[in-house]
Amino acid sequence: MRHTISVLVANEFGVLSRIAGLFSGRGFNIESLCVAETLDPKISRMTIVTTGDDSVLEQISKHLNKLISVIKVHDFTEEEHIERELALIKITANSENRAEILSIVDIFRAKVVDVSPRTYTVEITGDGEKIRAIVELMRPFGIKEIVRTGRIAMARSAKQK
Amino acid sequence: MKKTEKNGAEIFIECLLKEGVDTVFGFPGGAVLPIYDALYDAPLKHILVRHEQGAVHMADGYARANGRPGVVIVTSGPGATNTVTGIATAYMDSIPMVVFTGQVPTALIGNDAFQEADIVGITRPCTKHNYLVKDIKDLQRIIKEAFFIATTGRPGPVLVDMPKDVLTAKVEFDYPEKVELDSYQPTYKGHPGQIQKAVSLILASKRPVVYAGGGVVLSNASDDLRAVVEKLGIPTTTTLMGLGAFPGTHPLFMGMLGMHGTFSANMAVTNTDCLIAIGARFDDRVTGKIDEFAPYADIIHIDIDPTSISKNVKVDVPIVGDVKVVLKDMLKALPAQKAISAFKKETEEWLAQVDAWAKTHKLSYKQEEGGKIKPQMVIEKLYHATKGDAIITTEVGQNQMWAAQFFKYDKPRTFITSGGLGTMGFGFPAAIGAQLAFPGKTVVDIAGDGSIQMNIQELATAVQYKLPVKVFILNNMVLGMVRQWQEFFYNKRYSHTCMSVQPDFVKLAEAYGAVGLCARTPAEVEPVIKEALKVKDKPVLVDFKVDPFEDVYPMVPAGQPLNKMLLV
Numbered sequence: 174m175r176h177t178i179s180v181l182v183a184n185e186f187g188v189l190s191r192i193a194g195l196f197s198g199r200g201f202n203i204e205s206l207c208v209a210e211t212l213d214p215k216i217s218r219m220t221i222v223t224t225g226d227d228s229v230l231e232q233i234s235k236h237l238n239k240l241i242s243v244i245k246v247h248d249f250t251e252e253e254h255i256e257r258e259l260a261l262i263k264i265t266a267n268s269e270n271r272a273e274i275l276s277i278v279d280i281f282r283a284k285v286v287d288v289s290p291r292t293y294t295v296e297i298t299g300d301g302e303k304i305r306a307i308v309e310l311m312r313p314f315g316i317k318e319i320v321r322t323g324r325i326a327m328a329r330s331a332k333q334k
Numbered sequence: 335m336k337k338t339e340k341n342g343a344e345i346f347i348e349c350l351l352k353e354g355v356d357t358v359f360g361f362p363g364g365a366v367l368p369i370y371d372a373l374y375d376a377p378l379k380h381i382l383v384r385h386e387q388g389a390v391h392m393a394d395g396y397a398r399a400n401g402r403p404g405v406v407i408v409t410s411g412p413g414a415t416n417t418v419t420g421i422a423t424a425y426m427d428s429i430p431m432v433v434f435t436g437q438v439p440t441a442l443i444g445n446d447a448f449q450e451a452d453i454v455g456i457t458r459p460c461t462k463h464n465y466l467v468k469d470i471k472d473l474q475r476i477i478k479e480a481f482f483i484a485t486t487g488r489p490g491p492v493l494v495d496m497p498k499d500v501l502t503a504k505v506e507f508d509y510p511e512k513v514e515l516d517s518y519q520p521t522y523k524g525h526p527g528q529i530q531k532a533v534s535l536i537l538a539s540k541r542p543v544v545y546a547g548g549g550v551v552l553s554n555a556s557d558d559l560r561a562v563v564e565k566l567g568i569p570t571t572t573t574l575m576g577l578g579a580f581p582g583t584h585p586l587f588m589g590m591l592g593m594h595g596t597f598s599a600n601m602a603v604t605n606t607d608c609l610i611a612i613g614a615r616f617d618d619r620v621t622g623k624i625d626e627f628a629p630y631a632d633i634i635h636i637d638i639d640p641t642s643i644s645k646n647v648k649v650d651v652p653i654v655g656d657v658k659v660v661l662k663d664m665l666k667a668l669p670a671q672k673a674i675s676a677f678k679k680e681t682e683e684w685l686a687q688v689d690a691w692a693k694t695h696k697l698s699y700k701q702e703e704g705g706k707i708k709p710q711m712v713i714e715k716l717y718h719a720t721k722g723d724a725i726i727t728t729e730v731g732q733n734q735m736w737a738a739q740f741f742k743y744d745k746p747r748t749f750i751t752s753g754g755l756g757t758m759g760f761g762f763p764a765a766i767g768a769q770l771a772f773p774g775k776t777v778v779d780i781a782g783d784g785s786i787q788m789n790i791q792e793l794a795t796a797v798q799y800k801l802p803v804k805v806f807i808l809n810n811m812v813l814g815m816v817r818q819w820q821e822f823f824y825n826k827r828y829s830h831t832c833m834s835v836q837p838d839f840v841k842l843a844e845a846y847g848a849v850g851l852c853a854r855t856p857a858e859v860e861p862v863i864k865e866a867l868k869v870k871d872k873p874v875l876v877d878f879k880v881d882p883f884e885d886v887y888p889m890v891p892a893g894q895p896l897n898k899m900l901l902v
């Protein structure tokens with residue numbers, strides 16, 4: 174099963190390689206990994222997407238916690254949360270298909286961020302599903318290049334009952 | 335008033351003194367010259383080794399013998415990379431140690447400078463934690479943290495890489511009182527509810543077994559283990575790393591379990607209905623085929639490291655905590671004598687069964703009078719000659735297993751072996767470290783003729799510091815354990831395991847200024863051991879010419895269940 178894990182780490186030299194080394198050394202999967210500073214510049218957040226059964230996930234979280242540089246580990250899987258990825262897609266555009274591309278962009282609430290005589294570059298955010306969907310729709314026009322971030326996630330706030 | 339400033343090297347020495355370090359193991363070089371200059375008149379004993387790997391194993395042996403962290407100083411580049419096997423050895427066995435490496439000046443890092451190696455990168459997966467000190471202002475905090483991390487929780491080696499310019503920069507000496515590490519908070523106290531559950535499970539069982547590991551030694555919990563075991567009368571086995579954690583001569587002791595464990599220990603673990611694992615980690619050499627390990631048992635597992643729990647074997651009652659603290663709480667949680675008497679009555683039959691197993695297949699060997707020396711006999715004679723009062727270290731292979739089987743360890747920290755990594759060349763330097771920790775004690779390295787040649791150069795170190803370490807080479811002229819596997823599993827195709835050329839060990843010892851002795855016949859064994867034990871001011875190397883075809887029994891072939899033992 175796929176899990177999204179958030180890891181707060183001390184923002185220090187070598188920390189990324191500690192985490193990456195743990196995953197490769199113990200044969201755990203990393204599907205994607207995003208890192209950036211938090212509000213506190215001494216702390217970074219890594220969002221890791223990984224797969225494995227319950228016992229593998231238990232080991233992943235225990236091993237992460239065991240690293241001295243890791244402050245907190247949180248698995249989002251069991252709770253309501255928001256996930257986002259961002260993709261930049263460069264599409265071959267010509268006079269015949271421009272309108273169609275723009276309407277897809279519109280439907281997905283994506284944005285055209287760069288235009289050239291022969292291309293459109295589209296920025297899209299959403300969960301993985303949404304990004305896969307737009308990629309499929311754009312494919313027939315000819316995708317020249319695609320760049321995707323990994324996934325980031327945040328828990329939803331508790332709703333008042 | 336401003337205190338006087340000191341340079342990084344002087345600060346380093348002050349920090350070690352604050353940590354109570356008395357002995358360091360090291361080898362100099364360009365990047366650590368500032369430290370060696372400061373060491374020149376420092377009140378610290380520095381042991382000059384002959385190879386950096388030796389320094390790390392010595393620090394390791396020192397730490398295993400007395401429980402205090404071993405300290406190593408080496409230079410950058412090759413000095414640092416030479417420590418890797420030693421660090422990995424200590425890491426696998428959770429030994430507290432701090433290794434200080436020199437590094438090229440910060441401005442040169444990353445430039446392929448002379449004797450530059452990314453030792454922090456190299457040792458990341460085999461240290462508990464490691465540091466590169468980039469600023470003199472961080473040096474004292476990092477050293478404080480390094481010792482703290484190495485010695486607390488599940489202990490382990492920590493490496494501190496110190497660029498040369500940091501060692502010469504100046505700052506005030508102001509050693510931090512406390513460590514502030516939010517992200518590192520080991521759990522020491524076990525959950526009371528879980529302890530209660532464990533106690534109930536044990537008392538409801540009819541065929542309980544205690545399986546104790548190196549964690550009991552590391553946590554200094556032998557007395558607590560013994561108290562719980564004796565109170566309940568539970569048959570007890572230990573891992574290789576746990577030997578000495580429970581008295582080897584105790585009537586409830588079944589011997590070691592696992593690949594070369596005793597018949598009774600392996601049968602008991604296979605048939606138990608309640609396995610109490612204490613400071614052990616279900617290593618594959620212990621469990622054999624994992625799906626058939628302790629198949630009838632509810633498993634209780636006490637360990638300070640949460641990652642050890644339910645890693646290989648699913649555990650019914652996990653207790654995360656320091657073994658000593660948990661055992662003390664467990665003892666308190668035991669019910670009144672009446673309930674315990676009832677439990678003992680219920681387990682009588684089981685104890686009788688365990689006894690019967692022990693009697694049917696004892697550890698044994700056959701020494702023929704005119705025949706070759708049996709290696710097991712050497713160990714037994716050593717046991718009798720020392721009355722068990724010795725620290726035994728081992729190399730790796732058959733010698734290690736015979737030392738585990740035929741010497742009885744009544745006290746913790748008297749059996750020192752590379753269990754996790756299985757590092758040939760460990761035993762001799764480790765014996766030197768142990769001897770430095772306990773100068774008055776008899777320290778013997780049980781060696782193979784293969785392993786001893788991996789760090790033989792440390793004979794010079796032992797001679798230089800007048801250390802009466804004994805090395806007993808069980809010389810079978812082969813890489814015995816590998817040969818044994820070839821005999822059993824590779825159709826006796828003895829591919830590259832015969833060391834047909836070997837030095838004259840007696841002359842070799844003498845060349846180094848040590849004592850060299852040799853025993854060729856069974857009759858010579860005892861007198862030679864006695865003679866070796868008499869030497870008090872220099873190392874002794876004894877060459878026992880043993881039967882090259884002797885095998886270690888029992889043996890559970892790798893991947894087989896524990897009750898499928900090959901017996902003599």
Ligand SMILES: Cc1ncc(C[n+]2csc(CCOP(=O)(O)OP(=O)(O)O)c2C)c(N)n1
Binds near residue numbers: 729782808812814
């Ligand atoms: C550094 C290292 N290299 C290789 C091995 C693999 N190995 C395990 S036991 C063994 C044979 C050891 O031979 P020896 O030291 O003569 O001991 P014996 O088994 O004969 O007692 C070998 C090569 C090892 N454990 N460590």
